[in-house]
Amino acid sequence: MNTSDNGSSNVYVPGASEPVDVIDSARCTLAVEIDALKALSDRLDRTFVRAVDILLACPGRVVVSGIGKSGHIARKIAATLASTGTPAFFVHAAEAVHGDLGMITANDVLVAISYSGTTAELLTIVPVIKRLGAPLIAITGNADSELAQLADVHLDGSVPQEACPLNLAPTASTTTALALGDALAVACLEARGFGPEDFARSHPGGALGRRLLTHVSDVMRTGRDLPIVQANSSVTDALEEITRKGMGMTAVLDGDRVIGIFTDGDLRRLIEREGDIRNLTVIAGMTRNPLSIGPDALATEAAAVMDENRKNQLLVQDAAGTLVGALHTHDLMAAKVL
CATH class of the missing domain: 3.40.50.10490 (Glucose-6-phosphate isomerase like protein; domain 1)
Incomplete structure (x- = not known):
């Protein structure tokens, strides 16, 4: 034939x-x-x-x-x-x-x-x-x-x-x-x-199930994997924390309170502005009032926030404003949410 x-x-x-x-x-x-x-x-x-x-x-x-x-x-x-x-x-x-x-x-x-x-x-x-x-x-x-x-x-x-x-x-x-x-x-x-959430419960292994059942708390980084420095830390210390934790950023805290985020991009802008950064503290280059999301939010919501604001990282704070985790786009990709 x-x-x-x-x-x-x-x-x-x-x-x-x-x-x-x-x-x-x-x-x-x-x-x-x-x-x-x-x-x-x-x-x-x-x-x-x-x-x-x-x-x-x-x-x-x-x-x-x-x-x-x-x-x-x-x-x-x-x-x-x-x-x-x-x-x-x-x-x-x-x-x-x-x-x-x-x-x-x-x-x-x-x-x-x-x-x-x-x-x-x-x-x-x-x-x-x-x-x-x-x-x-x-x-x-x-x-x-x-x-x-x-x-x-x-x-x-x-x-x-x-x-x-x-x-x-x-x-x-x-x-x-x-x-x-x-x-x-x-x-x-x-x-x-x-509805869609009921369907997702019957299909937890499918793409819809992952999108509708995966929460931020399921995929965020916590504990020792969470990059943190205090506001009086040097830029060098912040850079070491960024390198150790591999998220391209570190949260900046004043005690237990989040006051900013310091990213690879913030580092480049600080160098361009100041030149010699060896004696500067991280507070000189951090971004204040960083974006954050709650741990109970859907991971897809976090992805939408990151996409809309063109960010690769997102802090996770609970209702009291306490830092409980952080997300990178790689975490969402690993969970097959993206």
């Missing part, structure tokens, strides 16, 4: 009578699936509302089940629900009939996915679910099927045709089922008032 070198989208398959225009094929696939989703949107009604009500009222977990391609879709829907505030997990229908059914309790809700509505494994476990008293939401393409008839709520995922030109491979139907699952998850998310 090869493509033409003249920019054509035709693909030539050995033994085939005609080349295949893969771009045209892709567009036809997308058009069929888009039409299926539009039809799905148009027929949403109160049954969808009832399904959402059942999910919101669930005191246990939402169990999503299917087999084959529907099983893959069910697994993804369960993951989406779980990450957006609706506790959920996936149970493979074939495994359920061989013991995993014990994972489902009367407090749970079963979401069963089968386009035909006649999947034997699902129909085997449904009577057990009904005896438990757990609600059943079915997503099928056949409202007259046994699974649809047994369900407390049936969501119609039918499609006029599959995107597969043979009308055999589940394509448009699986897209529709997946979209229905996403719609349920998002509707529940919005009804619960699930």
Whole structure:
């Protein structure tokens, strides 16, 4: 199989009578699936509302089940629900009939996915679910099927045709089922008032989690790593402290009170202004009223302050004005906040 070198989208398959225009094929696939989703949107009604009500009222977990391609879709829907505030997990229908059914309790809700509505494994476990008293939401393409008839709520995922030109491979139907699952998850998310911070708690290892869960106190330098000199210290002493601590600055204190910050930039400006700085104290070149932030602030807030003021360092002071730490842009980068 090869493509033409003249920019054509035709693909030539050995033994085939005609080349295949893969771009045209892709567009036809997308058009069929888009039409299926539009039809799905148009027929949403109160049954969808009832399904959402059942999910919101669930005191246990939402169990999503299917087999084959529907099983893959069910697994993804369960993951989406779980990450957006609706506790959920996936149970493979074939495994359920061989013991995993014990994972489902009367407090749970079963979401069963089968386009035909006649999947034997699902129909085997449904009577057990009904005896438990757990609600059943079915997503099928056949409202007259046994699974649809047994369900407390049936969501119609039918499609006029599959995107597969043979009308055999589940394509448009699986897209529709997946979209229905996403719609349920998002509707529940919005009804619960699930916000970015809630999402971050479900994704602590992701970029959003780091941005919304990492506080200044988590990444700031403290104790012996914190560069500090007193106001009567010489510029030479301040330079030694800057070098030892590797932050490109040192805080300047009068007792326990912060009165300034002395940076590499302050040092250069002092040399340009005074020339000989050997007999000067750090107070002669420090920047007064330095920028600071609280330890409970988000690290992203600190990054915004530093960026807005074009600073690489930031002091951290508590509500009483006591110096408790310091931040460098490198600290934020190491924490993957930047």
